Amino acid sequence: xxxxxxxxREEPELFxxxxxxxxxNFAGKSLESIGALxxxxxxxxxxxxxxxxxxxxxxxxxxxxxxxxTSNPRKVKRIGQKMTAGEIIIEGNADMxxxxxxxxxLIHVKGNVDAFSGMAMEGGELRVDGDAGNYLGAAYRGxxxxxxxxxxxxxxxxxxxxxxxxxxxxxxxxxxxxIHVSTHGNGGTVIIKGDVEARVGGQMTKGDIYVLxxxxxxxxxYKLLEGGVQKEVDGETLIFDHYVGDLGEHHKKVKGExxxxxxYVKTAEPADxxxxxxxxxxxxxxxxxxxxxxxxxxxxxxxxxxx
Numbered sequence: 001x002x003x004x005x006x007x008x009r010e011e012p013e014l015f016x017x018x019x020x021x022x023x024x025n026f027a028g029k030s031l032e033s034i035g036a037l038x039x040x041x042x043x044x045x046x047x048x049x050x051x052x053x054x055x056x057x058x059x060x061x062x063x064x065x066x067x068x069x070t071s072n073p074r075k076v077k078r079i080g081q082k083m084t085a086g087e088i089i090i091e092g093n094a095d096m097x098x099x100x101x102x103x104x105x106l107i108h109v110k111g112n113v114d115a116f117s118g119m120a121m122e123g124g125e126l127r128v129d130g131d132a133g134n135y136l137g138a139a140y141r142g143x144x145x146x147x148x149x150x151x152x153x154x155x156x157x158x159x160x161x162x163x164x165x166x167x168x169x170x171x172x173x174x175x176x177x178x179i180h181v182s183t184h185g186n187g188g189t190v191i192i193k194g195d196v197e198a199r200v201g202g203q204m205t206k207g208d209i210y211v212l213x214x215x216x217x218x219x220x221x222y223k224l225l226e227g228g229v230q231k232e233v234d235g236e237t238l239i240f241d242h243y244v245g246d247l248g249e250h251h252k253k254v255k256g257e258x259x260x261x262x263x264y265v266k267t268a269e270p271a272d273x274x275x276x277x278x279x280x281x282x283x284x285x286x287x288x289x290x291x292x293x294x295x296x297x298x299x300x301x302x303x304x305x306x307x
Contacts, residue, residue, distance in 0.1 A: 001066050001087070002059040004034065006052040008071035014042040015095055016051060019078040023065035023086025023105060026058040034058065062086045062105070069094075072111070080107045083124070096133070099126040102150065112156070116140070121169060123150045131156035131175070139165035139184075147171070147188060163190040166207060172234055182209050185261060191233055204246050204261035212238065212266045221246040222263055231264060240264035 004026055017040040026034050035049025048054070059065035063085040072092030073079070080088045081097060084104045093111035100119040112130035118137040132154045138161050139146035146165035157175035164180060166188040176194035185204040192210070198217035201209050210233050222245035229242040244260035252259045 001064055002057045003066045003068060004031075004054065004056040004058050005068045005070065006048070006054055006073075008052055008069075008073050008076070012041050012051060012075055014075075016041055016073075016076045017078055018048070018076050019081045020048060021067060021069065021076075021079045021088070022081065022083040023059075023062040023067060023088070024082070024084055026067060027062045027065045027086070028060055029058055031055070031057075059086070074111075077114075080105075080126075083107075093130070099124070099152075102126065104150075115159070118147060118150075118152045118171075120145055121147045121150045121152065123169075125150060126152045128152075128154045128156070130154075132158045132162075132173075134159035135161045135164060136173075137163050137166060137169070137171045137190075144184065144186075146184075157194070162192075163188065166190065176213065182207060182261070185209075193234075201246055201261055201263050203249055205249050205251055206259055206261055208262045208264070210240070210264045210266075215265060219246065221248045223247060227267060229264065233264075239267050241267050 020037040020039055025037060031054050035047060035054050037048045038045055039048055066087040068089045070091040074093035075095055077095035078097045079090060079094055080099045080102055082101045086105045088107045090109045094109055094113050096114045096116050097119060098113045098117040099107045099121060100116060102121045102124045104124040106125045108127045110129045113128050113132050115133040116135045117132055118126045119140060121137060136158050137147040137152050144165050146167055147169045148167045149169045151170050153172045155174045158173050158177045160178050161180040161183060162177050163171050163182045163185060165184045166182055167186050168188045170189045172191045174193045177192045177196045179197050179199045181196055181200045182190050182204050183202045185207040187207045189208045193212045195213035196211055196215050199219060200215050202219055222243040225242045225244055227241045229240050231238060231240055243263040246261060
């Protein structure tokens with residue numbers, strides 16, 4: 001795989017609209033041709049070469065092309081938009097729409113991304129080492145076609161509206177989410193390994209949500225079916241309480257069975273409970289031993305004083 005490195009000369013005054021930074025647009029081009037690709041600073045049309053030092057060599061195809069963007073491009077938006085193959089490595093933070101409408105390939109952001117990243121994504125993988133903003137993997141405002149395929153993994157936290165109008169694919173958030181997870185969801189899977197504030201699965205008709213932490217405010221439109229359901233989530237087998245909903249929405253029937261959205265909230269496993277109980281017993285015993293030792297030391301000190 002051939003690599004093209006983009007080094008931001010200096011941070012722009014306005015945000016750059018750099019939708020041309022994709023392996024598809026770089027493949028088969030010389031460095032001069034890549035530098036001539038148009039981008040926008042605000043409403044002013046300019047070129048990629050006006051803002052970036054460009055080095056390396058592009059592959060013959062998108063699948064053979066890797067792009068490395070350095071110097072913390074936090075004010076550069078739409079990186080990887082509609083890409084179909086290849087790789088993009090972002091050394092630092094990136095702005096809005098990173099990986100929007102992405103169809104294939106890999107984007108690895110070694111910092112944070114802003115709102116609407118992975119929007120309407122159809123395939124490929126978006127990895128974020130930091131946090132993600134609002135509307136991760138969601139639909140564009142006013143649209144119902146959110147994420148349809150692919151994988152988004154965020155190691156940090158996300159804001160509001162994670163997976164809004166999701167239709168397919170998988171979103172994994174290793175930290176916390178705030179409100180509105182899979183709102184209007186009609187498929188796909190969202191996994192939140194931390195806590196969620198509220199409004200999980202509102203108006204959801206299909207799909208799966210897994211919350212491994214807690215939900216502070218549960219929506220009333222969800223019905224608990226059973227507890228103790230065992231599921232494998234991101235390579236780990238866990239026990240969940242199983243809810244269906246949103247009961248206030250119209251749901252399709254398949255072979256006479258109603259199709260609901262599924263919400264799974266992690267419960268304490270028996271092994272966890274036994275381990276926690278054992279820890280409490282050991283802690284209590286250690287406290288008692290420490291107390292007895294302190295009493296004995298005090299008695300020795302008093303006896304020495306009397307002597």
